[in-house]
Amino acid sequence: MAARLFVEQPLAAASEDLDQDFALPPGAARHVQVLRLQPGGQVLLFDGSGDEWTAEVTAMGRSEVRVVLRERHSVDRELHPSVTLAVVMPANDRMDGIVEKACELGATAIQPLMSERSVLRLTGDRALKKQQHWQGVAVAAAEQCGRTRPLQVAPVMTLSAWLAGLAARGNDGAERRWLLSPVAAQPLSARSREGQGPIVVLSGPEGGLSADEEQSARAQGFQAVQLGPRILRADTAPLAVLGWVALGGLEGSAAS
Structure with missing residues (x-):
């Protein structure tokens, strides 16, 4: 199977002339060099637009790899409905795992958050560098799992x-907002029957959200849901919900 590589440059413009080759950006070029592909070898390229292209290597150099697009493929491997995970960042490097697995399971976006009980706190350049690092983790996961x-x-x-931003934006009721909480919460299967729109899942840190934070979330339309009798870790709970949705939990609830 041909390697899949993400490129930041728009490929639609390049595909207008299928006989014209172009240089891959440095990151994708390094992947092709590591794979030791030679002219005539094929890769699959995607740029985040939803399509992917079969490309043929035309030239391999020490500092440049050139390819030509051969065929465009329209595919849809996204999760429907879309799911955004709003996650209070866990400590250590566990956020890397959340990002990787969330991409594999089909989440549209992740919103990293800090709360009153957060252990990991990021601001300024550190926050920006972490965001860029996590975006790289997401890209690598997309290359592996087939997402475009x-x-x-x-x-x-x-x-x-973040909650203040939601308040300013408003909500017409189409967006389903779930708050993961063991306190005064209904089973996820009960809430999942309500509505058909996109889903936002808010998940707290290791010590959970404070009572005031839960109240603030509820004021923005978040409905408390629980995942069963066991308390899941901060890096397990949001992925459990996402996996349930990705594997047809909504359909199963609607049919029950």
């Missing part, structure tokens, strides 16, 4: 600022 639209990692925000 890599999960988008939003800038790090405080929970209060």
Whole structure:
């Protein structure tokens, strides 16, 4: 199977002339060099637009790899409905795993958050570098799993600022907002029957959200849901919900 590579440059313009080759950006070029592909070898390229292209290597150099697009493929491997995970960042490097697995399972976006009980706190350049790192993790996961639209990692925000942004934006009721909470929460299967729109899942840190934070989330239309009698870790809970949706949990609930 041909290697799949993400390129940041729009490929639609390049595809207008299928006989004209062009240089791959440095990241994709390095992948082709590591694979030791030679002229005539094929790769699959995607740029986040939803399509992918079969490309043929035309020249291999030490600093440049050139390819020509041969065929465009219209594919849809995205999760429907779209799911955004708003995750209070766990400590250590566990956010890397959340981003990777969320991309594989089909999440559209991740919003990294800081709350009152956060252990990991990022601001300024550190926050920007982490966002860029996580976006790279998402791109690598998309290359591996077949997605043509890599999960988008939003800038790090405080929970209060993010909720304030939701308040300013408003909600016409089409967006389903779920708050993962073991307190006064209904089973996920019960909430999943309500509505058909996109889903936003808010998940807290290791110590959970404070009572005031949960109340603030509820004020923005978040409905508390629980995942069963066991308390899941901060990096397990949002992926459990996403996996349930990706594997047809909504359909199963609607049919029950």
